[in-house]
Amino acid sequence: MTTLGRVGLAILTAATLATSACATSTAPSAQSDAPAATGTVTLVTHSSFxxxxxxxxxxxxxTGLAVRTVELGDGGELATKLSLTPGNPPGDVAFGVDNTYAARPVRAGVFDEYVSPAAANGARDYALAGMPQLTAVDFGDVCVNIDTRFFKDKNLPEPVTYQDLAKPEYRGLTVVQNPETASPGMAFLAGTVATLGDGWQDYWRALRTNDVAVTPNWTTAYSTDFSGSSGRGPKPIVVSYASSPAAEVGKDGAAPPTKALLDTCFRQVEYAGVLRGTKNPDGARKLIDFLLSPAAQATIPDAMYVYPVTRGVPLPEAWAKYAPVPPKPATLPADRLADERDGWVRQWRQLMGR
Known part of the structure; x- marks a missing residue:
């Protein structure tokens, strides 16, 4: 992701539906004091890597291995395209399949089983039940964000929960993303299902009645419509990420004018896996191990605007202060997401008159 687009800004443009263009690149070999690369490991990933x-x-x-990257669009496209070629992969290792899409490629036989020894230091806490093929590398939380200045200026209490957004006093103030075309929109929908259970449909009816705005992607919602971003739009409530406020810290270190509502979060975890049929399984495993190393994990917040999974890796100062990890985010089993996601989206479309 770039620094403020997971935050166009560096929030992952995993936040928006990327085009299906495919790109490749090769990381430079190490500096002059390093031995020349003796081989290549191909990393298949999303456009926000x-x-x-x-x-x-x-x-x-x-390791003596150069890293070549192949990008297959956003996280959803990555999972879909990998699922079409099990056993005949476009590379050696994949990174960026998240928990909302993981069951699809696992069921298709895309990955070989591999549990990294380094997973014992935190990544194992994010393992998906019955899916030893995938190793967690990072996580993020999709949460409602608010423009705190707006509520202070209007002398209006800040919303706290999902249910608050449907109250009359917040009519016309919220913008969300379409779950069909934007991953944060899908995560927000899944969060309402996980939190509200059978009442999620009534909740969306109430949001529609309360004039919720729906955009096709994260960039439009956050960078154009949200009043707390540089776009200074008309909406003081937006679906974004728990990490978004850290990207709004002033150049002088001033506190951001935004905050995430930690009772409205849904967790997304990104995984890596060895691709079945790879000609370099050893290199694939070494790269997964490396991605869990403290040195690599320490770069993840600033590079991709998500949180590291390895224990003891410090967060940047602004994150520790303004983007704390939500203590109790909503979650759903990967199998349930795979089985019911399309049905939820169809019902959502009907509820929203689309």
Whole structure:
């Protein structure tokens, strides 16, 4: 992701539905004191993948393997395209399949089983039940964000919960993303299902009555419509990320004018896995191990605007202060997401008159 687009800004443009263009690149081999690369490991990933070149160069220095990347669109496209070619992969290892899409490629036989020894230091806490093929690398939380200045200026209490957004005093103030075309929109929908249970449909009816705005992607919602971003739009409530406020800290270190509502969060975890049929399984495993190393994990917040899974990795100062990890985000089993997601979206479309 770039620094403020997961925050166009660096919030992952996993937040928006990317085009299906495919791109490739090769990380430079390590600096002059490093041995020349003796081979290549191909990483298949999404369009928001971003690690510093010097970090990938360190991997080359340690292993003699250069990293070549192949991008397959956003996280949903990545999962879908990998699922079409099980056993005949476009690379050696994949990164960026998240828990909302994970069951699809796992069921298709895309991955070989591999549990990294480094997973014991935190990644195992995010393992998906019955899916030893996938290793967690990072996580983020999709949450409602608010423009705190608006509520102070209007002398209006800040909303706290999902249900608050449907109250009359917040009529016309909220913008969300279409779950058909934007991953944060899908996560927000899943969060309402997880939190409200059978009442999620009534909730969306109430949101529609309360004049909720729906955009096709995260960028439009956050960077154009949200009043708390540089776009200074008309809506003081937006679906974004728990990490978004850290990107709004002033250049002088001033507190951001936004905050995430931690009772409205749904957790997304990104995974890596060895692709079945790879010609370099050893290199694939080494790259997964490396992605869990403290050195690589420490770069993840600033590079991709998500949280590291390895224990003991410090967050940047602004994150620790303004983007704390939500203590109790909503979650759903990956199998349920795979089985019911399309049905939820169809019902959502009907409820919203689309």
């Amino acid at each position: 971003q690690l510093p070149e010097n970090v990938l160069a360190d991997f080359t220095k340690q």
